[in-house]
Amino acid sequence: MGSVVVVDVVAGPAIGFLPMMALGPAFAGLIGNVRRSVVIGAVALALSLMLSIYNSQVDNRRGYTTLISVAGVAVAGVAATAMRKRREAELANVRSIAEAAQRVLLRPVPRSAGHLRAAVSYTSAVAEARIGGDLYEVVTSPTGVRVIVGDVQGKGLEAVETAAVVVGAFREAAYDEPDLMAVGKRLERALARHLLGEKFVTAVLAEVRERDGATLLNFGHPAPLVIRPDSSVHFAEPPERALPLGLDIEEGPAPEPHLVDFVPGDQMLFYTDGVSEARDRTNRFYPLDERGGLLKDPDPDAALAAVRLDLADHIGAQPHDDAAMLLLRYRDQ
Structure with missing residues (x-):
């Protein structure tokens, strides 16, 4: 506004810079608070009045129009x-609710579960989002450690x-049911009461018993990646x-539980298609099976952070899908 005053005084009333005084209140509404907007609007109106008097325009139509315009923009x-401040407060409230929902839905997995260590990473496709359709959970049951990683359509x-x-449903069934097939059927019954139409959820269930390897039950989900101590990797395909x-599952191919060798020193990485189907600018998929070396860090959280950063570098932009990863490590005794 000071620049407008200087230019108007130097150039004279013939140029007509005075209406530009409304820019101050206009920009104040975008970046300031209510008090600041009121002060800037009042200052702009006062300066406009003084310049109108200085330019001898206060008694003509041009002067009146300018003052009305500046006052109108200031009020607006x-x-x-x-x-804007009210919407920011509402958004902050929604975010706090989302964070509370996240703590209930995707609560932190236990760092240690029996003879396993666990770490999890979740990246939302929406920059400001806290939760989405990817899911994971780790439950220590009487028969072993049970895990689910899934992706909702x-x-x-x-x-x-x-x-x-x-x-x-998994939290209840994982503790109560005798085997993974029974857990899967419980999940089917829970979804049958909830889902409408052709909606579905891909998921992989796992049960790890000490010295008995890992049993997997895969419902159309990307196969976990197994990393051996010698850095060799393979996908645990069903x-x-x-x-x-x-x-x-009564009308289609039912999953078959299959055993995967999982011994001390091994790692198993569960993930959603936001990881396996992430593409770079040349449309190349993320080569997860070539990234086993990133999981060598003794801290499983740091190891997952390295994969997450590498994935972001591969995409080179905001991801198009949520990406969840859960890492299990069989601890050496």
């Missing part, structure tokens, strides 16, 4: 600031609600592909 700026609140149904949860 104050109103816009008040609305779709996005938004509906996907979050479905993820909550799956995680809630014997046959099966339908995801929610598509009625």
